[in-house]
Amino acid sequence: MSVDFNTVANEFCKFYYQQFDSDRTQLGNLYRDQSMLTFETSQLQGAKDIVEKLVSLPFQKVAHRISTLDAQPASANGDILVMVTGELLIDEEQNPQRYSQVFHLNPDGNSYYVFNDIFRLNYS
């Protein structure tokens, strides 16, 4: 019955980035009212504001590539912490930008939602 946290973390991130890259207006299902997003220096709370922010990002085409993905159980309640480092390809840019992202996933019935989400580009 209980699914391994590594499997959940991998499947969640795969789904999240596929959804982000194909149609980010649909990401709201993965957040709740209490969810938080830090995107670079912007801070948002709640599925509605979070999706509005993600949709407003100034690019049309985007592709995430995961470089590393590490997960740990984050409490006795089934929470999962995931840290991703990866590359972001935007529009017609040839050079990917590196990023780091953390998701704190909370269980919700048979599924999970994002409680915390912190995203930073890695400037060099």
Added chain:
Amino acid sequence: MSVDFNTVANEFCKFYYQQFDSDRTQLGNLYRDQSMLTFETSQLQGAKDIVEKLVSLPFQKVAHRISTLDAQPASANGDILVMVTGELLIDEEQNPQRYSQVFHLNPDGNSYYVFNDIFRLNYS
């Protein structure tokens, strides 16, 4: 009475990296038996094993420089999530290595300990 999560996160990271860079044998006080560390591809649990791993890292001199630090409340219980991106200077190397690190801090009386710790170098 209640301290702002941003203040806690900043003070924790400042203390953690100062301690790491000056004498990492003393980091055990910041972990507990249930604490987890993912350091690159190594996974450890418990203050003793975690400190043993950190002490065994093959460098004498090390300096962490924080580039970005972002924190969020991680539950209703006072947990705090912190994501750091930064640079690591090792021994006599002139070129810093970039890294990403997540700390999930749990309250413990008037203090906090590290429940989750995930560290990755950002290879380019």
